[in-house]
Amino acid sequence: xxxxxxxxxxxxxxxVFIGSIVIVYSTIYSKEYYEAQTLNxxxxxxxxxxxxxxxIVEKNLPSSITNLKYIDNTLYFKNSTLLENVNYxxxxxxSSNNLEIEVEVEEKIRQKxxxxx
Numbered sequence: 534x535x536x537x538x539x540x541x542x543x544x545x546x547x548x549v550f551i552g553s554i555v556i557v558y559s560t561i562y563s564k565e566y567y568e569a570q571t572l573n574x575x576x577x578x579x580x581x582x583x584x585x586x587x588x589i590v591e592k593n594l595p596s597s598i599t600n601l602k603y604i605d606n607t608l609y610f611k612n613s614t615l616l617e618n619v620n621y622x623x624x625x626x627x628s629s630n631n632l633e634i635e636v637e638v639e640e641k642i643r644q645k646x647x648x649x650x
Contacts, residue, residue, distance in 0.1 A: 579642050586616050587646050590634065595650050598624065598632065608636070 589610060590597045601624060602609040608616040621637035630650050637643040 576641065579638050582616060583636065583638060583642065583644055586610075586636070587644075589615065590646070591648055594632070594648055598626075601634075 586608070590601070593600065593610075597610070600611045601615075602612075603619065603622040606617070606619050607614055608619045608622055616636065616638060618639045619636060620640050621635065621643065623633075623635040625633045627633050627647070632648045632650055634646045634648070635643070636646075
């Protein structure tokens with residue numbers, strides 16, 4: 534009879550130990566998943582901001598050339614903030630008909646836009 538109680542106690546300890554391991558790893562996985570989703574959300578917002586900026590520039594060609602200003606890591610269009618946290622900005626005329634704009638935001642996403650004038 535003592536062996537039955539000892540075995541039951543051993544089973545209980547084993548179940549609690551395995552359950553604790555499962556809970557700890559589930560918590561760690563959930564934390565990593567949440568952090569990855571937060572990063573993906575930030576990247577998606579940056580991409581959306583870049584796409585919006587591209588559309589605004591494209592709709593206002595060719596006046597966009599003179600209306601875009603890059604001051605203190607911020608890109609302005611007609612004195613209104615177009616993009617913030619811009620690390621790199623370049624505007625070049627490739628030919629008389631082509632305009633290239635290169636933008637990098639938060640050192641994460643870099644895009645090159647080519648427009649026909």
